[in-house]
Amino acid sequence: MPRCAAFVCALPRGRAITAAPTAWHRRWWRPPVVRPAVRAAPAVGHRHSPRVGVASVCAAAAAAAASGSAGAMGPPAVAADAAITGPPWSLTDEYASLDDPALEADLTEAARLVDRLASLCDERVAPHLAAAATMTVEEARSLTLLDALVEADDLRWASAKLLSNVGTYASCVASVDGTNGMAKKLVARVSERRADANRAAKAADLFLDAATEDVAAAFLGANDATAASSFLLRHSRRMREHTLPLNEEQMLTSYAVPGITAWGALYTDLSRTLKVHLGGADGSDDAASQTMGVAAAAGLLDSPDAATRRRAWHGIRDAWLPHTESCAAILNALTAWRAETARRRRLGHYLDTPLHQNRMSRPALDALFGAVDARGTAVGRRALAIQAAALGVPVLQPWDLLAPAPVRDGGAAAAAATVYPFDEGIELIAQAVGRVDPEAGAFVRMMRERGWIEASRGDAKQPGAYCTGFSKSRTPRVYLSEYNGRAPLLLTTAHELGHAWHSWVMREMPEPETKYPMNLAETASIFFETVVAAELMDRAATPEERFAIQWGNAESAIAFFLNIPARFTFECALNEKRAAIGKLSPAEMDAMMVDAWRRHYGDALGSTELTGIFYASKLHFHLAGLAFYNFPYTFGYLFALGVYSQRDKAASPAAFADAYRGLLRDTGRMTAEEVVATHLGGADITRQDFWLDAIATVEAQVEALAATAAELGYPTPPATPAAS
Secondary structure, eight states: OOBOOSOSOOOBOSSOBOSSSSOBOSSTTOOOOOOOBOBTOOTTOSSOBOOOSOTTTOOTTTTTSOOEEOOOOSHHHHHHHHTOOOOOOOOTTTOSSTTOHHHHHHHHHHHHHHHHHHHHIIIIIGGGGGGTTTOOHHHHHHTTHHHHHHHHHHHHHHHHHHHHHHHHHHHHHHHHOTTOHHHHHHHHHHHHHHHHHHHHHHHHHHHHHHSOHHHHHHHHTSOHHHHTTHHHHHHHHTTGGGOOOHHHHHHHHHHHTTTHHHHHHHHHHHHHHOEEEEOOTTSSOSTTOEEEEHHHHHTTEEOSOHHHHHHHHHHHHHHHGGGHHHHHHHHHHHHHHHHHHHHHTTOSOTTHHHHHHTTOOHHHHHHHHHHIIIIIHHHHHHHHHHHHHHHTSSSBOGGGTTOOOOOTTOOHHHHHTTOOOHHHHHHHHHHHHHHHOHHHHHHHHHHHHTTOEEOOOOTTSOSSEEEEEETTTTEEEEEESOOOSSHHHHHHHHHHHHHHHHHHHTTTSOGGGGOOOHHHHHHHHHHHHHHHHHHHHHHOOSHHHHHHHHHHHHHHHHIIIIIHHHHHHHHHHHHHHHHHHSSOOHHHHHHHHHHHHHHHHGGGBSOGGGGGGHHHHOGGGGOTTOSOOSHHHHHHHHHHHHHHHTGGGSSSHHHHHHHHHHHHHHTTSSOHHHHHHHHTTTOOTTSHHHHHHHHHHHHHHHHHHHHHHHHTTOOOOOOOGGGO
């Protein structure tokens, strides 16, 4: 589930540049391509991602979220984990180093293009803005205005490609080594240059938003390159009544760098350098105590030992507690910036921009969460109850949310059998997705062979997992802060590779058509997770193996039906309460988060009074370029299940593979409603029935876990009425 944190192939979209390392999106409303992980996060998790498949197997976003399960955390357990890790990635295909002359040359050329863009828009477009809404095609041609707009479009994409490439490289280096000052300075430098480019293009953007349909059509018909922007321009024009005068748009862009973007960067720097102290088994500083980075500590949350999980969870929580003032200040600043921007744009609701970014309507969002409230919440709580009974506890605790399935004989050999060394894990993923599409399987192997996956271990690594991409070569990279061979991180790897495959199948398309929203992006990643989970189930030879996989399905239900809705509830409350009373204190944010967890988890989770720290430890809340990075995960989860269900209905495996690639390609040129209706037989996502049907599939998976638990002799709670 959500674990991605920096996402795929972020190339220009036009107007505003996102805070994401590689994303430069075209208009102020466009989503930053950033995918922090989601997993069924224990409240302190920084990289969680809801899962879609195998319990400890299925961590769809395990890398960007703090993975969590049970596991013995003393030196022996750590030493055992340390034996399994992954390789570092290779970035030298792009630049040899941070001081590579080719990198500086790209920045210099980008600056030249931006200067030309600025002078072109200032001299030939801005003077005609006032007449944009009434100007005819003939008038635009006589003023050579259409020619200027076409040239501006070329300059924007060309400069964005170079800036994105350098920005991706710098961010990749900084992710692996959060102490690299040169990389962080380069990230900031690129951010400033992107702001210059956005500011330079404002006049052209505003003119095209305000222009008549005939002039817009003439622009799109100028050549193949402009025609490729058809969907982006049409979608942008839907918000044209909310644009600001040119000087205000440019001012917002300029102030964003030292403003909202800087606040987000502060959080990133903090998370990369935070140290976690883990005491001995009794909490004391003995020979077993350790100090490590957040990413390494998060890797212990899915240990098979309950004491280890608890120590890791509390260690991460304790590491964040001294920084709650800073995190609250960041959230106050981000929320206030967005609220003031929305007020100036005359937007009616704080969800207007996130919904537009995700290309979905408010009725679709209401139907989604209406279905989750109607049935998903009960399914998620039922999954928690089954897991608690199997683990022999009255209720799970926050540090148990990523606990692996119990092993009845308690033997280390049985636990070890569920560990996948990196190359074996990659091959398993390749075989699984290769059964759906042989090209996808070959792609996964290529990612490994070319060194495009970062999975090494290091205390200075940024917590989380993400997929990003280089815009010049149009090649993806996958980042994992940790790979320990356990199922959650195997599925996190599959999740990120799903994002990479999404960008790969679009690499020959015109760049404007490759810009897709977060909810549809998560569909691709979660689909890969679902396929890998199904492969593991097919390979299961014993009830114990089936149980472990079904456990992961239950974790996904918990993550997508409880954890993600809790995040959504918190973020709504954050916007509403700050609008009502102003600046919020750390204590107020803590209380709001606890309330959100209690609302959704109910009595099925213990120690919820400790979950307030989640507002500080969860990366998703602190993304400068993106608010409400939560509901896209539940959307993607349920949509992915709908897509997967079409596999057996296809005329042949090859027909399904072709249809799936077609769906992925359409994500950059359709709304969410259009994609679903086109590729799922006219389905309507504004109706609860669509979502309830998908939830019924998940409910059946949870009940399958209960049946296998009973088969293995574990106590099982009674089924909820609707499930019986």
